[in-house]
Amino acid sequence: MAGVPYLEVASELCKGCELCMGVCPKQCIAIGDKLNSASYRPVYYTGENCTGCGLCFYACPEPGAIRVVKP
Amino acid sequence: MKVYEKPNALYGTFERKTGPALESTHYCQGCSHGNVHKMIAEALVDFGVQDRTVFVSPVGCAVFGFYYFDTGHIQAAHGRAPAVATGIKRANPNSIVLSYQGDGDLAAIGTAETIHAANRGENITVIFINNAIYGMTGGQMAPTTLIEQHTTTTPGGRVEGIHGNPIRMCEMISTLTAPTYVERVAIGNSKHIMKARKAIRKALQIQIEGRGYSFIEILSTCPSGWKMTPPDARDWMLEHMTKVFPLGVFKDESKAREPGSWDRVIKPFEPEAVGAYLKDFVGATVADPSQSKPQEMHCKFAGFGGQGILTMGLFWAQLAMRAGSKVSWIPSYGPEMRGGTANCQVNIADERIGTPLVEEPTMLAVMNQPSLEKFEAEVVPGGVLLVDTSMVKTAPTRTDIKTVLIPASEMANQMGTSKVANVILLGALTAATDAFPFEYVIKTLPELIKKKSLVEMNIEAFTRGYQYVREQQNG
Numbered sequence: 001m002a003g004v005p006y007l008e009v010a011s012e013l014c015k016g017c018e019l020c021m022g023v024c025p026k027q028c029i030a031i032g033d034k035l036n037s038a039s040y041r042p043v044y045y046t047g048e049n050c051t052g053c054g055l056c057f058y059a060c061p062e063p064g065a066i067r068v069v070k071p
Numbered sequence: 072m073k074v075y076e077k078p079n080a081l082y083g084t085f086e087r088k089t090g091p092a093l094e095s096t097h098y099c100q101g102c103s104h105g106n107v108h109k110m111i112a113e114a115l116v117d118f119g120v121q122d123r124t125v126f127v128s129p130v131g132c133a134v135f136g137f138y139y140f141d142t143g144h145i146q147a148a149h150g151r152a153p154a155v156a157t158g159i160k161r162a163n164p165n166s167i168v169l170s171y172q173g174d175g176d177l178a179a180i181g182t183a184e185t186i187h188a189a190n191r192g193e194n195i196t197v198i199f200i201n202n203a204i205y206g207m208t209g210g211q212m213a214p215t216t217l218i219e220q221h222t223t224t225t226p227g228g229r230v231e232g233i234h235g236n237p238i239r240m241c242e243m244i245s246t247l248t249a250p251t252y253v254e255r256v257a258i259g260n261s262k263h264i265m266k267a268r269k270a271i272r273k274a275l276q277i278q279i280e281g282r283g284y285s286f287i288e289i290l291s292t293c294p295s296g297w298k299m300t301p302p303d304a305r306d307w308m309l310e311h312m313t314k315v316f317p318l319g320v321f322k323d324e325s326k327a328r329e330p331g332s333w334d335r336v337i338k339p340f341e342p343e344a345v346g347a348y349l350k351d352f353v354g355a356t357v358a359d360p361s362q363s364k365p366q367e368m369h370c371k372f373a374g375f376g377g378q379g380i381l382t383m384g385l386f387w388a389q390l391a392m393r394a395g396s397k398v399s400w401i402p403s404y405g406p407e408m409r410g411g412t413a414n415c416q417v418n419i420a421d422e423r424i425g426t427p428l429v430e431e432p433t434m435l436a437v438m439n440q441p442s443l444e445k446f447e448a449e450v451v452p453g454g455v456l457l458v459d460t461s462m463v464k465t466a467p468t469r470t471d472i473k474t475v476l477i478p479a480s481e482m483a484n485q486m487g488t489s490k491v492a493n494v495i496l497l498g499a500l501t502a503a504t505d506a507f508p509f510e511y512v513i514k515t516l517p518e519l520i521k522k523k524s525l526v527e528m529n530i531e532a533f534t535r536g537y538q539y540v541r542e543q544q545n546g
Contacts, residue, residue, distance in 0.1 A: 018302055
């Protein structure tokens with residue numbers, strides 16, 4: 001097995017718009033409850049079911065906030 | 072392995088930003104600009120054209136495009152991006168030129184530039200961010216604002232009878248012959264977003280292959296301006312905007328267009344050619360500056376449009392310029408090409424000239440009645456007044472100035488054309504003021520006349536005017 005797909009959220013860059021959550025086919029992104037230093041509530045990866053489809057990457061308006069790896 | 076991450080065509084840090092996260096954009100939460108930036112940057116890297124791309128930033132939130140895109144960059148005045156893009160593309164056909172504009176920029180102040188760049192089929196890519204509002208300036212009504220949509224300038228909603236209807240740019244542009252590819256997409260759900268990505272890539276590909284003009288309209292959200300959460304804004308856009316602005320391909324002739332067929336190749340300027348061209352205007356032979364350089368003069372030439380008034384002043388100024396004087400020439404005329412009143416003002420001096428205007432002429436030449444009545448009083452005492460008596464029926468009234476009367480138009484008519492009356496007057500003026508030696512003008516005048524077949528007639532006209540005044544002077 002080549003490895004498991006996953007996504008990373010740069011929580012300092014995330015503005016908490018939640019648009020990635022709406023496009024994720026597996027609902028594996030959730031909104032956090034802590035504020036980042038820009039006073040947004042960043043999303044986070046729940047840790048499972050990511051297929052590495054990349055839809056969240058394109059739906060995210062912030063160029064550097066989401067990184068998806070599909071091994 | 073496939074990794075989706077920030078494309079290298081975007082800078083690592085956005086220097087505009089202050090505060091903790093230098094890597095984040097200045098765009099609001101949920102703004103579609105970021106999505107589009109990301110997809111454009113990705114395509115530039117994938118196609119290997121980042122280093123020859125020139126991004127034209129608009130006025131609007133994307134005004135800071137140069138902080139984001141690691142490409143060539145030009146900031147255009149409001150609405151003028153397609154015109155600027157045209158210039159870049161034509162001057163450097165190998166560049167990949169993106170005109171990135173919002174609805175206020177593209178569909179309001181820049182409508183003319185937008186339509187005409189499309190109509191010329193410039194081989195550029197226009198990315199149109201339509202969020203139905205003026206986002207940066209605080210959410211005012213835009214040309215694309217929907218009927219009943221509330222904005223800060225339509226607090227009761229947009230009303231057709233007052234504000235007009237939303238403009239559909241894709242529909243308009245797709246009626247033109249030249250555009251290659253016109254599509255409207257949306258930053259909505261996954262399918263929309265991936266279609267938008269595909270459209271952007273296709274448009275760039277068309278430009279890279281030299282297949283012509285592409286126009287991609289992207290329905291976008293402005294959660295701040297719309298006063299909605301980003302998910303609500305996305306849903307509102309999909310529900311309401313797509314009804315007025317239907318998604319889809321409006322025109323696609325990319326297959327029918329030959330690669331390279333829409334390149335506009337212009338010859339680069341060669342310094343020698345430019346120098347040779349300019350030599351006609353400056354640096355021409357100066358007969359003998361020490362003898363030809365005239366005294367300081369402030370001249371006004373006035374008459375009807377079509378009499379050669381402006382040309383007469385221009386010749387006079389050029390004669391002085393070639394003799395080494397500093398000169399200025401400024402025309403003043405109405406919108407009529409023929410028949411309106413026209414005058415021009417010429418300053419001749421040793422020092423640099425501050426204003427080109429002549430309010431107290433030392434020399435006035437008039438070729439019609441209204442000009443005499445209007446300007447005679449302006450001439451400084453001791454100045455020269457030259458009157459074409461064929462055209463002016465009343466005599467000048469001033470006695471403190473030197474008056475020279477000559478039936479220039481009739482003399483010209485006898486030569487076969489009234490068109491040389493102005494040059495007859497120049498001859499008279501030269502004799503009356505002794506501004507230039509006769510031989511100097513005879514030698515220089517041919518260089519000033521564009522149509523070489525007319526040189527001989529003009530020399531004859533000048534000579535007749537000159538001799539007429541000399542004969543009067545000699546009594």
